[in-house]
Each structure stands twice: as structure tokens, then as C-alpha cells.
Amino acid sequence: MVTLPSxxxxxxxxxxxxxxxxxxxxxxxxxxxxxxxxxYCQRQxxxxxxxxxxxxxxxxxxxxKNGEDEADCEVTNSTEQTCEKKSGGIAPLHNFTRCQITNVxxxxxxxxxxxxxxxxxxxCSDPSRIGVHCEIDGYPSTVSKYQICENERQICDDNxxxxxxxxxxxxxxxxxPLL
Numbered sequence: 001m002v003t004l005p006s007x008x009x010x011x012x013x014x015x016x017x018x019x020x021x022x023x024x025x026x027x028x029x030x031x032x033x034x035x036x037x038x039x040y041c042q043r044q045x046x047x048x049x050x051x052x053x054x055x056x057x058x059x060x061x062x063x064x065k066n067g068e069d070e071a072d073c074e075v076t077n078s079t080e081q082t083c084e085k086k087s088g089g090i091a092p093l094h095n096f097t098r099c100q101i102t103n104v105x106x107x108x109x110x111x112x113x114x115x116x117x118x119x120x121x122x123x124c125s126d127p128s129r130i131g132v133h134c135e136i137d138g139y140p141s142t143v144s145k146y147q148i149c150e151n152e153r154q155i156c157d158d159n160x161x162x163x164x165x166x167x168x169x170x171x172x173x174x175x176x177p178l179l
Contacts, residue, residue, distance in 0.1 A: 002014075002015050004027055004028070004030070004031075004051070005031070005040050005049055005051070006027060006040065006048065006049055006050050006051045007048055007049070008022065008027060008051075010022050010028050014028045015028050015029075015032075016028075016029060016031075016032035016033070017029075018101055019101070020101060025038075025051055025053040026038075026053060026100070026101060027051040027053075029100065029101050030051055030053075032126065032128070033126050033127075033128050033129075034126075035095070035096075035125055035126045036096055037054060037096055037097070037099075037100040037101075038051060038052055038053045038054050038056075038057065038096060038097075038100070039051075039052050039057065039064075039068070039069060039096060040052070041063070041064035041065070041066070041068050041069060042064060042065045042066065043063055043064060043065065044062060044063060044064070044065055045063075050063075052064060052069045054096065054097040054100050054112070054113040054120075055086060055087075055112045055113050056069060057069045057070075057073075057094070057096070057097060057113065058070060058073035058085065058091035058092070058097075058113075059085060059087040060087060060088075060089070072092065072094070073091055073092065074092075075090050075091065075092055079092050081093040081123070083113070083114035083115070083116065083119035083120060084114060084115040084116065084119075085113070085114065085115060086112055086113075086114070086115050091113075091114075093113075093114075093119070093120060093123075095125045097113040097114075097120055098120055098121070098122070098123060098124055098125060098144075099120070099121055099122075099124035099125070099126060099129040099130075099144040099146070100113075100120070101146060116153070121143060121144035121146060121147045121155070122136060122141050122142065122143055122144070122155060123141055123142060124142045124143075124144050129144050129145055129146070130142045130143070130144065130145065131143050131144055131145030131146070131147065131148040131161065132148060132156070132160060132161050134155075134156035134157065134158065134160050134161065135156065135157045135158070136155060136156060136157060137157070138157065141156075143155050143156060143161050147161060148161050148164070149161070149162065149164035
């Protein structure tokens, strides 16, 4: 068993296994490879430290007692990377909201940061979450491994992330990129 910063105990095999194993907030995937996805703070509804998932950051509601989940949410002319929030409005992309896992059975506003999930799945800081290097709008970038072969929309200029094949061996039907 492993104790997470919020005090929640989980099986050690659940931590950083690229699956949301314990709840829809995905705290088991929050601290992986030295990166934090989401944030920890003194929550409004708890007396102890609590986890705020990426979708609850910059959503207009103070989940942290001191409002830190709503700090640095203003978009100005100098804000380089933004997205449309599921909860409405435009918000800046932060390292703690980029390239979090997306294979949650029921994606909810509490988990997903951007309305279009592929917006938050580029320029990954964590090398273990990079699926492909490519150019996006003419600039070198990365695309999260969680967007490879998803075919939701073109991200890379050459659409390389969606050039996939079905292996067909042993009944396995998962798509894999043509590398």
C-alpha cells in the first residue's frame, strides 16, 4: 500500500500505471515521474490536504481555501497557450494541466481541463508521457501518448499521430502508430 499526499491509501501497483484506478479525480496518477498533474491544497470541504484534479483548476470555483486553484488563471495578450474550458471561458495551459491521462471511463468536468482534450495533450513536460515528436503550426512540439491513434482531430501538421494500423495478431485490435 502507498499513502498519497491527501492521506488516501492505494495499492502500490495503482500508482502511475496510466489508468485512473481509485476515483474520478485520478489522484493515483497525480504525482508521476517527478511531475504533478493537478494540485494539492487545503480544500474547502476537507480539514486535511486535498487533491484538486486538473479540470477543477481555473474553473471559477475556489476548491482550495486560499483560492490557489484559481490563481494564475487570467488570460492576457501575452498568454501564449490557452484553451476553452469545459466549465466555460478561456484559461491558460499550465504544466500541471498538460498531458494527464485521458483513459478515464467517464471523463467529467472534474477531470478534463480543456473542452477539446487534444489542446492539453501537447508540449508534454514529462518525457514518459510523450507519444510522438512533430511540428504543430510549424513549431517543434510533442503529442501525448494518450492522443496517439485517437483520430479525434489533427494535431501534428503532418497528421502523423493518426497514421496507425491495426496489428490483428491474436485477436488484438488496438491501434498502433506506424513508426
